[in-house]
Amino acid sequence: MAGADVDVGTELRLGLPGGGAEAAKAAKRGYEDTIDLKLTLPTGGVQKDSGKPEPAAEKAAADPEKPPAPKAQAVGWPPVRSYRRNAMTVQSVKIKKEEEAEKEQPAATAGGNGSAFVKVSMDGAPYLRKVDLKMYNTYKDLSIALQKMFSTFSATGNEGKMVEAVNGSDVVTTYEDKDGDWMLVGDVPWEMFVASCKRLRIMKSSEAIGLAPRAKDKYKNKS
Amino acid sequence: MSTPRSSSSSPDPIPNPSVTLAGSPGMRDAEEGPDSPPSRMSEDGNGGAWTPDLRCGRWAPPDQVLEIVLESVLEFLTAARDRNAASLVCRSWYRAEAQTRRELFIGNCYAVSPRRAVERFGGVRAVVLKGKPRFADFSLVPQGWGAYFSTWVAALGPAYPCLERIFLKRMTVSDDELALIPKSFPLFKELSLVCCDGFSTRGLATIAEGCRHLRVLDLTEDYFHEDENQVVDWISKFPECNTMLESLVFDCVGVPFNFEALEALVARSPALRQLRVNDHVSIEQLRRLMARAPHITHLGTGSFHSEPGSGGASSVSELATSFAATRSLVCLSGFLDFNAEYLPAIYPVCVNLTSLNFSFASLTAEELIPVICHCISLRIFWVLDTVGDEGLQAVAETCSDLRELRVFPLDATEDSEGSVSDIGLQAISEGCRKLESILYFCQRMTNAAVIAMSENCPDLVVFRLCIMGRHRPDRITGEPMDEGFGAIVMNCKKLTRLSVSGLLTDKAFAYIGKYGKLIKTLSVAFAGNSDMSLQHVFEGCIRLQKLEVRDSPFGDKGLLSGMNYFYNMRFFWMNSCRLTVKGCRDLAQQMPNLVVEVMKDHPDEEGEIDTVDKLYLYRSLAGPRNDAPSFVNIL
Numbered sequence: 001m002a003g004a005d006v007d008v009g010t011e012l013r014l015g016l017p018g019g020g021a022e023a024a025k026a027a028k029r030g031y032e033d034t035i036d037l038k039l040t041l042p043t044g045g046v047q048k049d050s051g052k053p054e055p056a057a058e059k060a061a062a063d064p065e066k067p068p069a070p071k072a073q074a075v076g077w078p079p080v081r082s083y084r085r086n087a088m089t090v091q092s093v094k095i096k097k098e099e100e101a102e103k104e105q106p107a108a109t110a111g112g113n114g115s116a117f118v119k120v121s122m123d124g125a126p127y128l129r130k131v132d133l134k135m136y137n138t139y140k141d142l143s144i145a146l147q148k149m150f151s152t153f154s155a156t157g158n159e160g161k162m163v164e165a166v167n168g169s170d171v172v173t174t175y176e177d178k179d180g181d182w183m184l185v186g187d188v189p190w191e192m193f194v195a196s197c198k199r200l201r202i203m204k205s206s207e208a209i210g211l212a213p214r215a216k217d218k219y220k221n222k223s
Numbered sequence: 224m225s226t227p228r229s230s231s232s233s234p235d236p237i238p239n240p241s242v243t244l245a246g247s248p249g250m251r252d253a254e255e256g257p258d259s260p261p262s263r264m265s266e267d268g269n270g271g272a273w274t275p276d277l278r279c280g281r282w283a284p285p286d287q288v289l290e291i292v293l294e295s296v297l298e299f300l301t302a303a304r305d306r307n308a309a310s311l312v313c314r315s316w317y318r319a320e321a322q323t324r325r326e327l328f329i330g331n332c333y334a335v336s337p338r339r340a341v342e343r344f345g346g347v348r349a350v351v352l353k354g355k356p357r358f359a360d361f362s363l364v365p366q367g368w369g370a371y372f373s374t375w376v377a378a379l380g381p382a383y384p385c386l387e388r389i390f391l392k393r394m395t396v397s398d399d400e401l402a403l404i405p406k407s408f409p410l411f412k413e414l415s416l417v418c419c420d421g422f423s424t425r426g427l428a429t430i431a432e433g434c435r436h437l438r439v440l441d442l443t444e445d446y447f448h449e450d451e452n453q454v455v456d457w458i459s460k461f462p463e464c465n466t467m468l469e470s471l472v473f474d475c476v477g478v479p480f481n482f483e484a485l486e487a488l489v490a491r492s493p494a495l496r497q498l499r500v501n502d503h504v505s506i507e508q509l510r511r512l513m514a515r516a517p518h519i520t521h522l523g524t525g526s527f528h529s530e531p532g533s534g535g536a537s538s539v540s541e542l543a544t545s546f547a548a549t550r551s552l553v554c555l556s557g558f559l560d561f562n563a564e565y566l567p568a569i570y571p572v573c574v575n576l577t578s579l580n581f582s583f584a585s586l587t588a589e590e591l592i593p594v595i596c597h598c599i600s601l602r603i604f605w606v607l608d609t610v611g612d613e614g615l616q617a618v619a620e621t622c623s624d625l626r627e628l629r630v631f632p633l634d635a636t637e638d639s640e641g642s643v644s645d646i647g648l649q650a651i652s653e654g655c656r657k658l659e660s661i662l663y664f665c666q667r668m669t670n671a672a673v674i675a676m677s678e679n680c681p682d683l684v685v686f687r688l689c690i691m692g693r694h695r696p697d698r699i700t701g702e703p704m705d706e707g708f709g710a711i712v713m714n715c716k717k718l719t720r721l722s723v724s725g726l727l728t729d730k731a732f733a734y735i736g737k738y739g740k741l742i743k744t745l746s747v748a749f750a751g752n753s754d755m756s757l758q759h760v761f762e763g764c765i766r767l768q769k770l771e772v773r774d775s776p777f778g779d780k781g782l783l784s785g786m787n788y789f790y791n792m793r794f795f796w797m798n799s800c801r802l803t804v805k806g807c808r809d810l811a812q813q814m815p816n817l818v819v820e821v822m823k824d825h826p827d828e829e830g831e832i833d834t835v836d837k838l839y840l841y842r843s844l845a846g847p848r849n850d851a852p853s854f855v856n857i858l
Contacts, residue, residue: 076358088631
């Protein structure tokens, strides 16, 4: 790996010291702040923070159906602090989601970015929490996580829906989607939910009456 | 070894072992003299008559009088550079200066051992410590490299019971070490942690609870990796009585906290002037805080997002009323997740604002313009490139008093669109003639715009231009950016900090060496043709303190061309260039007071590799450190 650097590096050119070496450096990041790397690469590019060597060239060759991997990003370039990168990531994901919504390709957005942090508010709780929807694969997983977070929950009810009990009264989980509508959680396929959810709110089921039409109906009309 | 040039960055660059205080009886020796009312001090000894040491209330021997006088005078010297100079005059001055230095500034925590620093300086009240090299901010320094506060706090504790202030930058600080602060320093007043890591809300709780005289708790861009389920309610741990808090900054502490406790804390902190909250604070909550702190001057607004809750949503005019009532506001930041429709609420305070930070809010030009046109007093402005050249033109039209501008990229990748360009830079240079500091991220730039800035803004002290695409030439002429940067160093005669980018040849560095006589900090990336570039810099930039280089075609020859200059610098960092272990070892062998650290990119690789991924060298009185991890090889 480092040996390759020498051979490539002694060539006289103004270009990169070596695309392969750069990519390998990027691939080998075992550092904590890997979130920015995953997000800055377009699909098909180098990712993986497993710590194992995985040069981009090999990856591209192994997967001939994908278009050739674009130029690998250099670590720490442009020089923006990780703190700022992480904060901006949330923002630009939001903007991309809003852009993608027009093209109706939520899956592409969801696949291309590393995290989907949304705020979760629960009526009566002293403060908001945040969850990364990408950490979960099903509504059940999310329900369990929310349960832990707001520990007065007890999950009951059928698969996909989250009906919790707080002090004896029923609560439901709702979410604000990219159109600004408040929908009940659990009606649309998980991936579609992750792509369109901007914010979660856990409210008393009595207040949930009169919410926007069920998601099923909404999306049925669109397709 | 050359005498260090005047530098404000190191406490004691002269490793001169003869200057030790071997057994000289100081005034502080316990000498029980008779109690007499203190009289005016006499100039000389009066042949045996003793004069009182007014500080300790004891009588001092006549030959110590000069030192007493000296110490009283030296108290007025505050700048480290002046103090360093004073300490070189003679042994007597050295001792007097050492006893009266109140702020200990250690620009590189490995340049001197804690024990040595503590032995020399007896009366320190404030400590500033800087740890990791700056490129650690960009993930170029692997985790676990070092810069641990533990060794320092262990020495500072016993030595300085009266310590009042600690400022740390890029250090690793654990919760246990934070807990030592209230225990070791009962008079502790100010803690400031910038880009630090290793601690959590548990450590913050011990500070809040234990430091009864706390005035400042500033947490800026620190790394928090706390599991939300283990968060400690640290805000509630402040004492119940009125506090002396003047500044509380925690926008980087991204975990939830007890808002009611914060509101109560603000209500019982009458001296509070700076409050910057994290993004878990909504507009409705912000209004409650502002109501409790009407005299606030520096406000970090949190999310600036409406979260209705039980009280209902605040209207824009209600928020505007809150701002109007905060008459002393001069600095506004936050907007971490903002609702653009609430922006007009800040109009009442814009005219008095000297500092505005929109750099976490993706504002468009349309959203910015109505705000910025009120900000006629603005001196510091941070913004995202989403405002575009048009937004910057609006800034240029209104903010004629601007001193510092930072334009950050929303999308910090090389291939991003980039929304600002040479047009925005040109506009700023024409409108903001008093500019002193600029940081500008873009994708398209021209030499003409940079030259224009060099001519229009002669007061520039800091010029940092980051053309994000690597090796990008002038977008109109296709030429390298040599002339632009050359004009900057030529025309901006006060320039001390420079970051270069774009396509650059050795010529650019020839300019830098020839004209950059005051440059202290230089950052280079993907630039230059050959080792001549480095040679130009070392030979020409006589005030150079900090040099950071990455991904440039420089090798051992360039490295060795700096040999005569490294003792005058704080550090030199080089990564992904063409260095070999042999070259670095040659250097290390010839320079005993230089610590030469060589790091691999891939820590788990075995065997001898000849190329060097990362080099970090720095002058040091402490010799090679003993806390280096396995991926660091100290030559």
